[in-house]
Amino acid sequence: MPPSTAPLYAAPWPVLENGDARLRRRCAPVATADAGLERDIAVLAATLGEFRDRHGYGRAIAAPQVGLDRRLVVMDLGAGPIALVNPEITWRSAETDEYWDDCFSLPDCVVRVRRHRHISVAFRDAQFRRRAWERLPADVSELLQHEIDHLDGCLMTDRAVGEAAIQPIARRAHLVGPQRPAHRLQLSRIRAAAAAIDPVFLQSRQYMSAPLSAVAGATVTLKDETDNPIGCFKGRGATYFLAEYHARGGRGPLVCASAGNFGQALAYAARRYGIAVIVYAATTANAKKVERMRALGAEVRLASSDFDAAKAIARHAAAAAGALMVEDGREAAISEGAGTIASELFADDPALDAVLVPLGNGALLNGMARWIKAASPGTRVIGVCSQGASAMADSWRGGRLVAHAGVDTIADGIAVRQPIPEALADMHGLVDEVVLVDDATTLRAMRELHAAHGLCVEPSAAVGLAAVLAARASFAGRHVATVLTGANLTPSQRETWFGDAAPAAPASTCKETAP
Known part of the structure; x- marks a missing residue:
């Protein structure tokens, strides 16, 4: 079985401890991928997992810790x-920090060491x-670095710095x-x-698009979330949230605000449990989604002129009625569902x-980012935000909540002007960059998707590709992915x-929501 398809299963090996001479030798480079490498990766993965199950900690293991003379590390961040x-360090930041370090091979202590902040x-x-x-x-x-x-x-212990740099393992926690x-999201x-x-x-469906790559x-990989009963990705978070809500004994009505897709998802998921859903939407909301x-x-109650104003009305109505207000971006389960x-x-x-993700209230971006940074x-x-709805981008860049008076974009699904505090906090340490795209580039991306694959997606679904097209030089030669989030037009x-051109596209891909 080739390494690309081999399962990483093996029995764990004993971990060598300080004093074993094998821990003090410089390991030899791995010359080629073969069955031996496949086996060694499996051994290290099994040993790491077994140690963590037994001791409650452990994020990585190096080959010499089980007696293997190979330059090989296996990590598992969850x-x-x-x-x-x-592995070879190719750059080190000038900034350094001191850390308390632990190690499988020195199980009785923790040590204060100095490391470069970034590599x-x-x-x-x-x-x-x-x-x-x-x-x-x-x-x-x-x-x-460890x-x-x-x-x-x-x-x-060779890196110990300062007085009392070696402490008993009992002080690890x-x-x-x-x-x-x-992280709030798990x-x-x-x-x-x-x-x-x-x-x-x-x-x-996910696939590499040759036409769009050209x-x-x-290299552009698409993750198409439009081929389902509600024509968008929101069903993942909504059905996970409803499953948990019902398991906790929740039976009462749910209230939400939506530009259309989340409201569909919540209503779809709630039908299984016989739970009533009230959706507040702007008077300008997409008629098909309504x-x-x-x-x-x-x-559905149409209220005010935009999404955030409708959300404020929904919040007051939920409180007055004693119903649960469900905010996409605030509820952890919704983001975790999107993380799948x-x-x-x-x-x-x-x-x-790189993975480019549409950014509205942050549920999709944060759920995906939590998994990506561990994988x-x-x-x-x-x-990726719309240039005409940049509140989340401004908030992330400034490190504080920034609300705008209005929005001006065709991308209604990400037209947020009042960010959610929990969503902004979730982005910290997970999101590397937030970029803006204008409506003209978004429209070009929509048309490129249609020309290449017969897809008629919403503007919000195309902003990831639009960002690649807008910064072509930055992504040249890279392998990037984006999510097509909805197709409800x-x-x-x-x-x-x-x-x-739209009517000529295949009916299975140029679609509205199924009944």
Whole structure:
């Protein structure tokens, strides 16, 4: 079985401890991908997992820690094993920090060490493809410096700095734990979501687009979330949220605000449990989406002139009625449900340089980013806002909530002017960049998707591709992915944006929401 398809299963090996001479030798480079490499990766993954199950900690292990003379590290940050073959530090930041470090091979102590705050690494993956991770986050940089030290025969005690630098392992929780980043969204719950979400929303199509790759000058992978009963990705988060709500004994009505797609998703998911849904939408909302929300059983109340104003009215109405207000972007379960998109994307191919995700209220971006940074820490996560609805971008860049008086964009699905505090906080440490695209480039991306694959997607669904087209030089030669988030267009929108070409597209891909 070739390494690219081999399961990483093996029995764990004993971990060598300080005093064993094998921990002090410089390991030899791995020359080629073969069955031996496949076996060694499996052994390290099994040993790491067994140690973590037994001791409650452990993020990575290096080959010499089990007696293997190979330049090989296996990490598991919570989204599955990652193999780094022949890892090499290619850049170190001038800034350094002190950390309390732990190690399988010195199980009785923790040690204060000094590490570079950020590093870049080059390596080969389990399929022996060349990879490069640039300017890694501080926690991953610290971890990889520790593991690469192991490959050079260096232990953490060799790096001890200052007085009382070596402390008993009993102090680990007090010294090491606070250094590690904490996240509201949980990887374990993203995995659990995959079992709770209605299967009709799972395993969406993903493929490399040759035509779009040629246009963009980069390898472009599409994750198409439009081929399901509500024509958008929102069903993942909504069905996971409803499953949890019902399991906790929730029976009362739910209130939400929506530009249309989340309202459809909540109504669709609530039907299974007989739970009433009231959706507040702007008077300018997409008529087709309003029609579909009502057809799915929601009571739709049109209020005010935009989404955020409708949300404020919905919040007051929910409080007055004693109903639960469900905010897309605030509820962790909704973001975690959306995170399953990333788990599917990276199960297919983790060698992505960047993932560009539409950014409205942040549920999709944050759920995906949480998984991506655990599955491939060097993959850049880029949120994409419309230039005419830049509140989330301004808030992220400024590090504080920035609300705008209005929005002006064709991308109604991401037309947010009042960011959600929890969503902005979730972005910290997970999102590498937020960019803006104008409506003209978004429209071009929509038309490129139609020309290449017969897809009639909403403007919000096309902003990821638009960002690649707008910054072609930045992505040249890279492998990027984006999510096509929805395809719910009115006939007039299709006529306006696609003209005579729209009716000629295949009925299965140029679609409105199914009944």
